[in-house]
Amino acid sequence: MTNESIQEPVLRVTGLRKHYGAVQAVKGIDFEVYPNEIVGLLGLNGAGKTTTISMILGVLEPTAGSIRIGGIDLAQNRTRALTCTNFAAVYAPLPGNLTVYENLRVFALLYGARIFHERVETLLAEFDIARFRDVKCGVLSSGEQTRVGLAKAMLNEPRVLLLDEPTASIDPASAKDIRRSICRFVRQSQVGVLWTSHNMYEVEEVCDRVLLLSKGEIVLQGDPRSLPAEYGKRTLEELFISVAREPLDLGAMGGELNA
Amino acid sequence: MKPARIAAILLRQFYLYRGSVARFVPLFAWVTIDMVLWGFMTRFLGAVTQSHYRFVPTLLGAVLFWDFMTRVMQGVTTSFFEDVWTRNFLNVFASPITVPEYVTGLLLSSISTSIIGLFVMVLIATLAFGLSFVVFGAMLVPFILVLFLFGMALGIAAVALVLRLGPAAEWFVWPIPALLSPFAAVYYPVATLPVWMRWISHLLPPSYVFEGMRAVVAGQGFDTGMLGVSVAMAIAYVLLAYWLFARVFHHAVQTGLLARYSAESVS
Numbered sequence: 001m002t003n004e005s006i007q008e009p010v011l012r013v014t015g016l017r018k019h020y021g022a023v024q025a026v027k028g029i030d031f032e033v034y035p036n037e038i039v040g041l042l043g044l045n046g047a048g049k050t051t052t053i054s055m056i057l058g059v060l061e062p063t064a065g066s067i068r069i070g071g072i073d074l075a076q077n078r079t080r081a082l083t084c085t086n087f088a089a090v091y092a093p094l095p096g097n098l099t100v101y102e103n104l105r106v107f108a109l110l111y112g113a114r115i116f117h118e119r120v121e122t123l124l125a126e127f128d129i130a131r132f133r134d135v136k137c138g139v140l141s142s143g144e145q146t147r148v149g150l151a152k153a154m155l156n157e158p159r160v161l162l163l164d165e166p167t168a169s170i171d172p173a174s175a176k177d178i179r180r181s182i183c184r185f186v187r188q189s190q191v192g193v194l195w196t197s198h199n200m201y202e203v204e205e206v207c208d209r210v211l212l213l214s215k216g217e218i219v220l221q222g223d224p225r226s227l228p229a230e231y232g233k234r235t236l237e238e239l240f241i242s243v244a245r246e247p248l249d250l251g252a253m254g255g256e257l258n259a
Numbered sequence: 260m261k262p263a264r265i266a267a268i269l270l271r272q273f274y275l276y277r278g279s280v281a282r283f284v285p286l287f288a289w290v291t292i293d294m295v296l297w298g299f300m301t302r303f304l305g306a307v308t309q310s311h312y313r314f315v316p317t318l319l320g321a322v323l324f325w326d327f328m329t330r331v332m333q334g335v336t337t338s339f340f341e342d343v344w345t346r347n348f349l350n351v352f353a354s355p356i357t358v359p360e361y362v363t364g365l366l367l368s369s370i371s372t373s374i375i376g377l378f379v380m381v382l383i384a385t386l387a388f389g390l391s392f393v394v395f396g397a398m399l400v401p402f403i404l405v406l407f408l409f410g411m412a413l414g415i416a417a418v419a420l421v422l423r424l425g426p427a428a429e430w431f432v433w434p435i436p437a438l439l440s441p442f443a444a445v446y447y448p449v450a451t452l453p454v455w456m457r458w459i460s461h462l463l464p465p466s467y468v469f470e471g472m473r474a475v476v477a478g479q480g481f482d483t484g485m486l487g488v489s490v491a492m493a494i495a496y497v498l499l500a501y502w503l504f505a506r507v508f509h510h511a512v513q514t515g516l517l518a519r520y521s522a523e524s525v526s
Contacts, residue, residue, distance in 0.1 A: 020515065054518040057353040061513045082355040092353075095271075095345035102274045109267035110354040152350075 008071065009034050010084075010159045010192035011056070016065035018051050018216075025051045027216040028065065033160065033192035038183075040203040040224060041196045043213035044244045049196045052213070053089075053162050056194070058082055070159045083112060088153040089164035093145050096138020100129060100148050103137055104155060111156035123151040126181055143174040150178065154185055161186075163195045167202060175199075179206050200224075200237040210236075212243050219243055260363065264356045268364025269371070272338055276372075286372050287379040290326045294380050297322040298388035316394050316476045318446065321469055323380045323390070325445045328406040328413075328465060329436040330376040334369025335414025336421075336432050343426050348517055358505050365418070366411055373410070398475055401486050402468045408493035409464045413439075415500035419507040422516075444469050464489040464496070 009032035018026040026048045033039045041049050054060035056067055058078050067074040069081040094103040101120070108116045124130040127147040132140060137148055146166060153161060163182070167175035183206060186193055197203050203210060204224045212220040220227065220243060224236050233239040276282050301314040342348055351361070384390035392399055417432040424431075442456055443465040449457055460466045467489035474481035511517040 050518075051515075054515070057349075059349060059352050059512060059518045060515050061509075079355045079357055082353065085353075087353055089349070092346075092349040094350060095341075095347050097279075097345060098271070098274055102271075106267050106271045106274070107350070107354065109263045109270065110351070110356055112261065112263055112355065 007034050010070055010190070011194065012068040013052075013056070014066045016052065016055060016067065017063045018048075018055060018060065019063045024216055026055070029213070029216075029218050031211055031218065031221070033194055035159070035190040035192050036186060037209065038186060038193040038195055038207050040207035040210035041194055041213060042203065042210055042240060047213040048216040049213055050164060053087070053164050053194070053196065056160070056162060057085070057087055083156065084159040085162070086111065086153040086156055086158040087162035087164065088146070088149040088166050090146070090166070090168045091164070092149070094137050094148055094152060096136060099134050099136050100124075100140075101133045103148065104152060107152045108155050113155040113157075119155060120151075123154055126185070127151045128177070143170045146170055146178065150182065157189060158191055161191050161193045163193060165196055165198065167197070167199065175202070182206070200235065200240055204236050212240065214243055260357070260360050264354075264360045265364045265367065267356070268338070268361065269367050271341070272368040272371075275341060286375045290330065290376045290380045291383060293322055293326050294319070294383040295387070298384065301388065313476050315388055315390050317473055319384055319388055319390050320395070320472060320476070321445050323384055324402065324406055324468065324472070325436070325440065325443070325465070326380060327373060327377050327403070328410040330373040331369050331407055331410025332414040332417065332436065334372040335365045335411060336417050337372075338365045338368040339418040339421070340429060343421065343429070352517055358508050362415060362501060362504060365414070369411065369414060395472065395475055398471060398486070401490060402472060405464045405468050405486070405489050405493045408490070408497055412493065412496035412500040415497070415504050419500065419504040422504070422511060423507045439463065442466070448473065464493040
Protein backbone atom coordinates (compact mmCIF):
# COMPACT_ATOMS: atom_id res chain seq x y z
CA MET A 1 0.00 0.00 0.00
CA THR A 2 1.26 3.45 -0.76
CA ASN A 3 -0.31 4.55 2.54
CA GLU A 4 2.26 2.56 4.48
CA SER A 5 5.24 4.39 3.03
CA ILE A 6 3.93 7.88 3.72
CA GLN A 7 1.67 7.71 6.76
CA GLU A 8 1.59 6.41 10.29
CA PRO A 9 -1.15 3.86 10.92
CA VAL A 10 -4.19 5.07 12.87
CA LEU A 11 -4.51 1.57 14.32
CA ARG A 12 -1.61 -0.74 15.05
CA VAL A 13 -2.26 -4.15 16.56
CA THR A 14 0.79 -6.14 17.64
CA GLY A 15 0.94 -9.69 18.93
CA LEU A 16 -2.67 -9.56 20.10
CA ARG A 17 -3.85 -12.62 21.99
CA LYS A 18 -6.94 -13.55 23.92
CA HIS A 19 -7.24 -16.79 25.84
CA TYR A 20 -10.29 -17.94 27.74
CA GLY A 21 -8.71 -20.59 29.93
CA ALA A 22 -7.47 -23.23 27.50
CA VAL A 23 -9.40 -21.76 24.58
CA GLN A 24 -7.31 -19.46 22.38
CA ALA A 25 -9.79 -17.10 20.72
CA VAL A 26 -7.12 -14.85 19.17
CA LYS A 27 -3.60 -16.22 18.69
CA GLY A 28 -1.18 -13.36 18.33
CA ILE A 29 -2.32 -11.27 15.38
CA ASP A 30 -0.56 -8.24 13.89
CA PHE A 31 -2.04 -5.68 11.53
CA GLU A 32 -2.30 -1.96 10.83
CA VAL A 33 -5.01 0.29 9.47
CA TYR A 34 -3.97 3.51 7.73
CA PRO A 35 -5.84 6.79 7.33
CA ASN A 36 -8.40 6.76 4.48
CA GLU A 37 -8.17 2.99 4.36
CA ILE A 38 -10.98 0.46 4.76
CA VAL A 39 -9.73 -2.90 5.97
CA GLY A 40 -12.06 -5.89 5.90
CA LEU A 41 -11.78 -8.33 8.78
CA LEU A 42 -13.22 -11.58 7.48
CA GLY A 43 -13.72 -15.01 8.93
CA LEU A 44 -16.23 -17.65 9.92
CA ASN A 45 -18.41 -17.15 12.94
CA GLY A 46 -16.17 -17.77 15.93
CA ALA A 47 -12.97 -16.97 14.01
CA GLY A 48 -12.13 -14.18 16.47
CA LYS A 49 -13.42 -11.08 14.66
CA THR A 50 -15.71 -9.75 17.39
CA THR A 51 -13.17 -10.69 20.07
CA THR A 52 -10.60 -8.60 18.20
CA ILE A 53 -13.00 -5.68 17.86
CA SER A 54 -13.98 -5.91 21.55
CA MET A 55 -10.30 -5.66 22.50
CA ILE A 56 -9.80 -2.61 20.27
CA LEU A 57 -12.89 -1.04 21.87
CA GLY A 58 -11.39 -1.53 25.33
CA VAL A 59 -14.24 -3.70 26.61
CA LEU A 60 -12.14 -6.86 26.61
CA GLU A 61 -8.64 -7.07 28.04
CA PRO A 62 -6.11 -8.86 25.82
CA THR A 63 -4.10 -11.71 27.29
CA ALA A 64 -1.04 -10.31 25.49
CA GLY A 65 -0.10 -7.82 22.81
CA SER A 66 -0.66 -4.15 22.27
CA ILE A 67 -3.17 -1.89 20.56
CA ARG A 68 -2.18 1.63 19.53
CA ILE A 69 -4.87 4.00 18.34
CA GLY A 70 -3.58 7.18 16.73
CA GLY A 71 -0.23 6.37 18.33
CA ILE A 72 -1.77 6.09 21.82
CA ASP A 73 -1.42 2.82 23.70
CA LEU A 74 -4.91 1.66 24.66
CA ALA A 75 -3.74 -0.21 27.76
CA GLN A 76 -1.77 2.79 29.04
CA ASN A 77 -4.23 5.53 28.19
CA ARG A 78 -7.65 4.05 27.57
CA THR A 79 -9.62 7.30 27.70
CA ARG A 80 -7.41 9.22 25.27
CA ALA A 81 -7.28 6.28 22.87
CA LEU A 82 -11.05 5.79 22.90
CA THR A 83 -11.69 9.50 22.35
CA CYS A 84 -10.49 9.02 18.77
CA THR A 85 -12.34 5.74 18.22
CA ASN A 86 -15.97 4.88 17.61
CA PHE A 87 -17.97 1.91 16.45
CA ALA A 88 -21.26 0.61 15.14
CA ALA A 89 -22.39 -2.97 15.50
CA VAL A 90 -25.63 -4.72 14.76
CA TYR A 91 -25.58 -6.26 18.27
CA ALA A 92 -25.19 -2.87 20.01
CA PRO A 93 -28.24 -0.78 19.11
CA LEU A 94 -28.67 2.55 20.84
CA PRO A 95 -31.20 2.63 23.71
CA GLY A 96 -34.66 2.27 22.21
CA ASN A 97 -36.30 4.40 24.91
CA LEU A 98 -34.51 7.59 23.81
CA THR A 99 -35.18 9.54 20.62
CA VAL A 100 -32.61 9.79 17.85
CA TYR A 101 -31.68 13.32 18.93
CA GLU A 102 -31.47 12.41 22.64
CA ASN A 103 -29.20 9.45 21.90
CA LEU A 104 -26.92 11.54 19.71
CA ARG A 105 -26.80 14.28 22.37
CA VAL A 106 -25.85 11.82 25.13
CA PHE A 107 -23.17 10.11 23.05
CA ALA A 108 -21.83 13.45 21.82
CA LEU A 109 -21.16 14.32 25.47
CA LEU A 110 -19.60 10.93 26.14
CA TYR A 111 -17.25 11.29 23.18
CA GLY A 112 -16.59 14.98 23.71
CA ALA A 113 -17.88 15.83 20.22
CA ARG A 114 -17.33 19.49 19.41
CA ILE A 115 -19.88 21.86 17.85
CA PHE A 116 -22.53 19.27 18.54
CA HIS A 117 -25.51 20.97 16.90
CA GLU A 118 -23.77 21.49 13.59
CA ARG A 119 -22.32 18.00 13.63
CA VAL A 120 -25.61 16.32 14.44
CA GLU A 121 -27.46 18.21 11.68
CA THR A 122 -24.82 17.13 9.18
CA LEU A 123 -25.08 13.49 10.26
CA LEU A 124 -28.89 13.48 10.33
CA ALA A 125 -28.84 14.73 6.74
CA GLU A 126 -25.95 12.47 5.69
CA PHE A 127 -27.73 9.31 6.87
CA ASP A 128 -31.19 10.51 5.82
CA ILE A 129 -32.63 10.29 9.35
CA ALA A 130 -33.54 13.94 9.95
CA ARG A 131 -37.26 13.04 9.87
CA PHE A 132 -36.70 10.63 12.78
CA ARG A 133 -35.03 13.24 14.99
CA ASP A 134 -37.78 13.06 17.66
CA VAL A 135 -38.68 9.40 17.17
CA LYS A 136 -37.65 6.83 19.76
CA CYS A 137 -34.95 4.55 18.39
CA GLY A 138 -36.88 1.47 19.52
CA VAL A 139 -39.64 2.04 16.97
CA LEU A 140 -37.32 2.48 14.00
CA SER A 141 -36.77 -0.31 11.47
CA SER A 142 -33.47 -2.19 11.67
CA GLY A 143 -32.16 -0.25 8.67
CA GLU A 144 -33.05 3.07 10.29
CA GLN A 145 -31.48 1.95 13.58
CA THR A 146 -28.32 1.06 11.70
CA ARG A 147 -28.21 4.56 10.23
CA VAL A 148 -28.62 6.09 13.70
CA GLY A 149 -25.85 3.81 15.00
CA LEU A 150 -23.59 4.99 12.18
CA ALA A 151 -24.42 8.63 12.88
CA LYS A 152 -23.43 8.04 16.51
CA ALA A 153 -20.23 6.32 15.34
CA MET A 154 -19.22 9.42 13.41
CA LEU A 155 -20.17 12.02 16.01
CA ASN A 156 -16.62 12.53 17.25
CA GLU A 157 -15.03 12.31 13.78
CA PRO A 158 -13.01 9.28 14.91
CA ARG A 159 -9.60 8.38 13.56
CA VAL A 160 -10.48 4.70 13.85
CA LEU A 161 -13.94 3.45 13.01
CA LEU A 162 -14.92 -0.13 13.83
CA LEU A 163 -17.88 -1.46 11.92
CA ASP A 164 -19.04 -4.93 12.91
CA GLU A 165 -21.39 -6.12 10.16
CA PRO A 166 -22.87 -2.67 9.64
CA THR A 167 -25.23 -3.79 6.85
CA ALA A 168 -26.36 -7.12 8.32
CA SER A 169 -30.13 -7.63 8.10
CA ILE A 170 -30.59 -4.62 5.84
CA ASP A 171 -32.16 -4.71 2.38
CA PRO A 172 -29.73 -4.39 -0.57
CA ALA A 173 -30.84 -0.89 -1.56
CA SER A 174 -30.42 0.53 1.98
CA ALA A 175 -27.14 -1.35 2.37
CA LYS A 176 -25.83 0.27 -0.79
CA ASP A 177 -26.80 3.73 0.49
CA ILE A 178 -25.13 3.02 3.82
CA ARG A 179 -21.94 1.82 2.14
CA ARG A 180 -21.93 4.96 0.02
CA SER A 181 -22.31 7.18 3.10
CA ILE A 182 -19.50 5.41 4.93
CA CYS A 183 -17.19 5.61 1.92
CA ARG A 184 -17.94 9.31 1.52
CA PHE A 185 -17.11 9.87 5.20
CA VAL A 186 -13.83 7.97 4.82
CA ARG A 187 -12.85 9.99 1.74
CA GLN A 188 -13.64 13.30 3.49
CA SER A 189 -11.73 12.51 6.67
CA GLN A 190 -8.54 10.87 7.84
CA VAL A 191 -10.36 7.90 9.35
CA GLY A 192 -9.21 4.32 9.06
CA VAL A 193 -11.96 1.69 9.09
CA LEU A 194 -11.95 -1.90 10.27
CA TRP A 195 -15.02 -3.51 8.72
CA THR A 196 -16.34 -7.01 9.37
CA SER A 197 -18.84 -8.53 7.01
CA HIS A 198 -20.03 -11.87 5.69
CA ASN A 199 -21.06 -10.25 2.42
CA MET A 200 -18.08 -10.79 0.12
CA TYR A 201 -19.54 -8.61 -2.64
CA GLU A 202 -19.74 -5.75 -0.15
CA VAL A 203 -16.17 -6.40 0.94
CA GLU A 204 -14.92 -6.33 -2.64
CA GLU A 205 -16.79 -3.09 -3.23
CA VAL A 206 -15.61 -1.11 -0.19
CA CYS A 207 -12.42 -2.61 1.25
CA ASP A 208 -8.94 -1.58 0.19
CA ARG A 209 -7.46 -4.60 1.92
CA VAL A 210 -8.79 -7.68 3.69
CA LEU A 211 -7.53 -9.82 6.55
CA LEU A 212 -8.83 -13.38 6.61
CA LEU A 213 -9.05 -14.69 10.12
CA SER A 214 -9.34 -18.40 10.84
CA LYS A 215 -9.29 -19.93 14.30
CA GLY A 216 -7.82 -16.77 15.79
CA GLU A 217 -5.04 -16.30 13.24
CA ILE A 218 -4.68 -14.11 10.17
CA VAL A 219 -4.14 -16.66 7.42
CA LEU A 220 -4.37 -14.36 4.40
CA GLN A 221 -4.30 -10.69 3.61
CA GLY A 222 -4.31 -8.55 0.52
CA ASP A 223 -6.41 -6.67 -2.00
CA PRO A 224 -9.87 -8.28 -2.13
CA ARG A 225 -10.00 -7.80 -5.88
CA SER A 226 -6.72 -9.55 -6.70
CA LEU A 227 -6.46 -12.00 -3.77
CA PRO A 228 -8.81 -14.70 -5.18
CA ALA A 229 -6.79 -15.05 -8.41
CA GLU A 230 -3.55 -15.31 -6.42
CA TYR A 231 -4.96 -18.46 -4.82
CA GLY A 232 -6.60 -19.92 -7.91
CA LYS A 233 -10.13 -18.87 -7.02
CA ARG A 234 -12.64 -16.98 -9.09
CA THR A 235 -14.24 -14.92 -6.34
CA LEU A 236 -13.54 -13.74 -2.83
CA GLU A 237 -16.44 -15.84 -1.63
CA GLU A 238 -14.85 -19.00 -3.08
CA LEU A 239 -11.58 -18.13 -1.42
CA PHE A 240 -13.35 -17.45 1.87
CA ILE A 241 -15.05 -20.85 1.76
CA SER A 242 -11.73 -22.59 0.96
CA VAL A 243 -10.03 -20.85 3.84
CA ALA A 244 -12.90 -21.70 6.15
CA ARG A 245 -12.79 -25.38 5.23
CA GLU A 246 -9.08 -26.00 4.80
CA PRO A 247 -7.02 -23.11 6.17
CA LEU A 248 -3.90 -25.28 6.29
CA ASP A 249 -3.98 -25.97 2.55
CA LEU A 250 -3.42 -22.36 1.62
CA GLY A 251 0.27 -22.90 1.06
CA ALA A 252 -0.52 -25.74 -1.29
CA MET A 253 -3.12 -23.63 -3.10
CA GLY A 254 -0.60 -20.87 -3.61
CA GLY A 255 1.98 -23.45 -4.70
CA GLU A 256 -0.35 -24.91 -7.31
CA LEU A 257 -1.07 -21.47 -8.61
CA ASN A 258 2.59 -20.56 -8.85
CA ALA A 259 3.45 -23.82 -10.61
CA MET B 260 -12.62 13.44 35.41
CA LYS B 261 -14.40 15.16 32.55
CA PRO B 262 -17.66 16.91 33.56
CA ALA B 263 -19.17 16.41 30.07
CA ARG B 264 -19.04 12.63 30.40
CA ILE B 265 -20.63 12.76 33.87
CA ALA B 266 -23.25 15.12 32.44
CA ALA B 267 -24.01 12.53 29.74
CA ILE B 268 -25.14 10.01 32.37
CA LEU B 269 -27.23 12.69 34.08
CA LEU B 270 -28.75 13.91 30.83
CA ARG B 271 -29.72 10.37 29.84
CA GLN B 272 -31.60 10.03 33.16
CA PHE B 273 -33.24 13.42 32.65
CA TYR B 274 -34.50 12.41 29.20
CA LEU B 275 -35.86 9.14 30.59
CA TYR B 276 -37.70 10.76 33.51
CA ARG B 277 -39.00 13.57 31.32
CA GLY B 278 -40.54 11.17 28.87
CA SER B 279 -41.91 8.52 31.22
CA VAL B 280 -44.72 8.73 33.77
CA ALA B 281 -43.81 5.18 34.86
CA ARG B 282 -40.40 6.44 35.95
CA PHE B 283 -41.41 9.81 37.39
CA VAL B 284 -44.38 8.80 39.55
CA PRO B 285 -42.47 6.21 41.65
CA LEU B 286 -40.06 8.95 42.71
CA PHE B 287 -42.71 10.14 45.15
CA ALA B 288 -45.60 7.61 45.04
CA TRP B 289 -44.19 5.00 47.46
CA VAL B 290 -42.81 7.53 49.90
CA THR B 291 -46.18 9.31 49.90
CA ILE B 292 -47.91 6.03 50.77
CA ASP B 293 -45.38 5.38 53.54
CA MET B 294 -45.81 8.87 54.99
CA VAL B 295 -49.61 8.63 54.99
CA LEU B 296 -49.64 5.09 56.42
CA TRP B 297 -47.13 5.80 59.19
CA GLY B 298 -48.56 9.24 59.83
CA PHE B 299 -51.93 7.73 60.77
CA MET B 300 -50.21 4.91 62.63
CA THR B 301 -48.37 7.39 64.85
CA ARG B 302 -51.61 9.29 65.48
CA PHE B 303 -53.36 6.09 66.45
CA LEU B 304 -50.51 4.98 68.74
CA GLY B 305 -50.49 8.40 70.36
CA ALA B 306 -54.24 8.14 70.99
CA VAL B 307 -54.36 4.58 72.38
CA THR B 308 -51.30 4.80 74.61
CA GLN B 309 -52.22 8.20 76.06
CA SER B 310 -48.52 8.56 76.80
CA HIS B 311 -46.16 11.49 76.41
CA TYR B 312 -43.97 9.45 74.11
CA ARG B 313 -43.43 11.48 70.94
CA PHE B 314 -44.47 9.04 68.25
CA VAL B 315 -44.49 11.55 65.39
CA PRO B 316 -40.81 12.53 65.45
CA THR B 317 -39.56 9.11 66.55
CA LEU B 318 -41.61 6.81 64.32
CA LEU B 319 -42.63 9.02 61.43
CA GLY B 320 -39.22 10.71 61.46
CA ALA B 321 -37.53 7.30 61.38
CA VAL B 322 -39.67 6.13 58.46
CA LEU B 323 -38.86 9.35 56.60
CA PHE B 324 -35.11 8.98 57.18
CA TRP B 325 -35.10 5.28 56.23
CA ASP B 326 -37.12 5.95 53.07
CA PHE B 327 -34.67 8.69 52.14
CA MET B 328 -31.74 6.28 52.46
CA THR B 329 -33.62 3.69 50.40
CA ARG B 330 -34.33 6.31 47.70
CA VAL B 331 -30.65 7.22 47.53
CA MET B 332 -29.71 3.57 47.06
CA GLN B 333 -32.40 2.98 44.45
CA GLY B 334 -31.44 6.18 42.64
CA VAL B 335 -28.00 4.66 42.00
CA THR B 336 -29.26 1.19 41.10
CA THR B 337 -32.10 2.36 38.85
CA SER B 338 -29.77 4.58 36.88
CA PHE B 339 -27.48 1.57 36.36
CA PHE B 340 -30.39 -0.72 35.50
CA GLU B 341 -31.31 1.58 32.62
CA ASP B 342 -28.10 0.40 30.95
CA VAL B 343 -28.90 -3.22 31.82
CA TRP B 344 -32.48 -3.02 30.52
CA THR B 345 -31.45 -1.42 27.22
CA ARG B 346 -28.32 -3.62 26.83
CA ASN B 347 -26.31 -0.45 26.56
CA PHE B 348 -23.05 -1.51 28.27
CA LEU B 349 -21.12 -1.92 25.06
CA ASN B 350 -22.10 1.54 23.82
CA VAL B 351 -21.30 3.22 27.15
CA PHE B 352 -18.09 1.43 28.06
CA ALA B 353 -16.61 1.49 24.57
CA SER B 354 -16.76 5.28 24.90
CA PRO B 355 -13.99 7.23 26.69
CA ILE B 356 -15.94 7.31 29.98
CA THR B 357 -13.98 6.13 33.02
CA VAL B 358 -15.29 4.10 35.98
CA PRO B 359 -15.08 7.10 38.38
CA GLU B 360 -17.00 9.25 35.88
CA TYR B 361 -19.67 6.60 35.41
CA VAL B 362 -20.11 6.07 39.16
CA THR B 363 -20.20 9.85 39.76
CA GLY B 364 -22.92 10.10 37.10
CA LEU B 365 -24.95 7.42 38.91
CA LEU B 366 -24.50 9.23 42.25
CA LEU B 367 -25.55 12.61 40.84
CA SER B 368 -28.60 10.99 39.24
CA SER B 369 -29.43 9.52 42.62
CA ILE B 370 -29.06 12.88 44.37
CA SER B 371 -31.46 14.54 41.95
CA THR B 372 -34.13 11.84 42.23
CA SER B 373 -33.85 11.27 46.00
CA ILE B 374 -34.19 15.01 46.67
CA ILE B 375 -37.61 14.93 44.97
CA GLY B 376 -38.67 12.05 47.24
CA LEU B 377 -37.30 13.82 50.32
CA PHE B 378 -39.11 17.03 49.45
CA VAL B 379 -42.46 15.22 49.08
CA MET B 380 -41.94 13.30 52.35
CA VAL B 381 -41.05 16.45 54.29
CA LEU B 382 -44.06 18.23 52.83
CA ILE B 383 -46.53 15.51 53.86
CA ALA B 384 -44.93 14.81 57.25
CA THR B 385 -44.89 18.48 58.27
CA LEU B 386 -48.16 19.69 56.77
CA ALA B 387 -50.36 16.64 57.39
CA PHE B 388 -48.87 15.18 60.57
CA GLY B 389 -47.05 18.06 62.21
CA LEU B 390 -43.54 16.60 62.12
CA SER B 391 -41.12 19.35 63.04
CA PHE B 392 -37.48 19.05 62.14
CA VAL B 393 -36.61 21.72 64.69
CA VAL B 394 -36.62 18.99 67.32
CA PHE B 395 -33.55 17.40 65.71
CA GLY B 396 -31.65 20.69 65.75
CA ALA B 397 -28.17 20.75 64.27
CA MET B 398 -28.04 16.95 64.48
CA LEU B 399 -30.22 16.84 61.38
CA VAL B 400 -27.17 17.52 59.20
CA PRO B 401 -25.04 14.54 60.32
CA PHE B 402 -28.15 12.32 60.41
CA ILE B 403 -28.94 13.09 56.76
CA LEU B 404 -25.27 12.91 55.80
CA VAL B 405 -24.78 9.42 57.25
CA LEU B 406 -27.95 8.06 55.62
CA PHE B 407 -27.06 9.67 52.32
CA LEU B 408 -23.53 8.23 52.33
CA PHE B 409 -24.70 4.79 53.39
CA GLY B 410 -27.44 4.81 50.72
CA MET B 411 -24.75 5.62 48.13
CA ALA B 412 -22.53 2.81 49.42
CA LEU B 413 -25.40 0.32 49.25
CA GLY B 414 -26.28 1.48 45.74
CA ILE B 415 -22.73 1.12 44.42
CA ALA B 416 -22.29 -2.29 46.09
CA ALA B 417 -25.64 -3.42 44.65
CA VAL B 418 -24.68 -2.47 41.08
CA ALA B 419 -21.36 -4.28 41.53
CA LEU B 420 -23.36 -7.36 42.52
CA VAL B 421 -25.57 -7.11 39.43
CA LEU B 422 -22.59 -6.48 37.16
CA ARG B 423 -20.89 -9.57 38.56
CA LEU B 424 -23.88 -11.93 38.62
CA GLY B 425 -25.83 -10.73 35.60
CA PRO B 426 -29.19 -9.06 34.98
CA ALA B 427 -31.15 -11.66 36.97
CA ALA B 428 -29.34 -10.54 40.13
CA GLU B 429 -31.53 -7.43 40.06
CA TRP B 430 -33.82 -9.50 42.25
CA PHE B 431 -31.23 -9.37 45.06
CA VAL B 432 -31.09 -5.59 45.03
CA TRP B 433 -34.65 -4.54 45.76
CA PRO B 434 -34.97 -6.26 49.20
CA ILE B 435 -31.62 -4.97 50.55
CA PRO B 436 -33.14 -2.11 52.63
CA ALA B 437 -35.81 -4.43 54.07
CA LEU B 438 -33.12 -6.97 54.92
CA LEU B 439 -31.03 -4.37 56.76
CA SER B 440 -33.84 -2.54 58.58
CA PRO B 441 -34.17 -4.98 61.54
CA PHE B 442 -30.43 -4.57 62.24
CA ALA B 443 -30.42 -0.80 61.68
CA ALA B 444 -32.83 -0.37 64.61
CA VAL B 445 -35.02 1.98 62.64
CA TYR B 446 -38.10 1.62 64.84
CA TYR B 447 -36.68 0.39 68.16
CA PRO B 448 -33.50 0.79 70.23
CA VAL B 449 -30.50 -1.43 69.51
CA ALA B 450 -30.81 -2.74 73.10
CA THR B 451 -34.04 -4.49 72.04
CA LEU B 452 -32.07 -6.80 69.77
CA PRO B 453 -30.41 -10.07 70.83
CA VAL B 454 -26.66 -9.85 71.26
CA TRP B 455 -25.72 -11.37 67.86
CA MET B 456 -27.95 -8.87 66.07
CA ARG B 457 -26.48 -6.01 68.07
CA TRP B 458 -23.04 -6.86 66.67
CA ILE B 459 -24.33 -6.45 63.14
CA SER B 460 -26.18 -3.32 64.21
CA HIS B 461 -22.93 -1.74 65.39
CA LEU B 462 -21.49 -2.22 61.90
CA LEU B 463 -24.33 -0.28 60.30
CA PRO B 464 -23.95 3.53 60.36
CA PRO B 465 -27.74 4.15 60.23
CA SER B 466 -28.18 2.43 63.62
CA TYR B 467 -26.24 5.31 65.24
CA VAL B 468 -28.48 7.80 63.47
CA PHE B 469 -31.68 6.21 64.73
CA GLU B 470 -30.30 5.79 68.25
CA GLY B 471 -29.26 9.45 68.21
CA MET B 472 -32.58 10.54 66.79
CA ARG B 473 -34.54 8.83 69.55
CA ALA B 474 -32.24 10.30 72.20
CA VAL B 475 -32.61 13.83 70.80
CA VAL B 476 -36.41 13.56 70.67
CA ALA B 477 -36.50 12.22 74.23
CA GLY B 478 -34.36 15.16 75.35
CA GLN B 479 -31.59 12.82 76.48
CA GLY B 480 -27.96 13.31 75.75
CA PHE B 481 -26.11 10.92 73.49
CA ASP B 482 -22.56 10.32 72.47
CA THR B 483 -21.99 12.60 69.49
CA GLY B 484 -18.58 11.00 69.12
CA MET B 485 -20.37 7.84 68.01
CA LEU B 486 -22.14 9.87 65.35
CA GLY B 487 -18.71 11.00 64.15
CA VAL B 488 -17.70 7.35 64.01
CA SER B 489 -20.79 6.56 61.96
CA VAL B 490 -19.90 9.34 59.47
CA ALA B 491 -16.41 7.87 59.15
CA MET B 492 -17.88 4.37 58.77
CA ALA B 493 -20.28 5.56 56.07
CA ILE B 494 -17.41 7.19 54.14
CA ALA B 495 -15.41 3.97 54.49
CA TYR B 496 -18.35 1.96 53.13
CA VAL B 497 -18.62 4.30 50.11
CA LEU B 498 -14.92 3.79 49.37
CA LEU B 499 -15.21 0.04 49.91
CA ALA B 500 -18.26 -0.15 47.62
CA TYR B 501 -16.42 1.84 44.94
CA TRP B 502 -13.40 -0.46 45.24
CA LEU B 503 -15.72 -3.44 44.86
CA PHE B 504 -17.36 -1.98 41.76
CA ALA B 505 -13.98 -1.16 40.19
CA ARG B 506 -12.79 -4.73 40.88
CA VAL B 507 -15.92 -6.27 39.42
CA PHE B 508 -15.71 -3.98 36.38
CA HIS B 509 -12.08 -4.99 35.80
CA HIS B 510 -13.06 -8.65 36.11
CA ALA B 511 -15.85 -8.09 33.56
CA VAL B 512 -13.36 -6.53 31.11
CA GLN B 513 -10.83 -9.31 31.70
CA THR B 514 -13.23 -12.18 31.21
CA GLY B 515 -15.34 -10.70 28.42
CA LEU B 516 -18.44 -10.51 30.62
CA LEU B 517 -18.89 -6.82 29.80
CA ALA B 518 -19.02 -7.52 26.07
CA ARG B 519 -21.40 -10.45 26.56
CA TYR B 520 -23.32 -9.28 29.58
CA SER B 521 -26.67 -10.79 28.61
CA ALA B 522 -25.05 -14.24 28.84
CA GLU B 523 -24.77 -13.59 32.64
CA SER B 524 -21.62 -15.69 32.80
CA VAL B 525 -18.75 -16.41 30.42
CA SER B 526 -17.91 -19.87 31.73
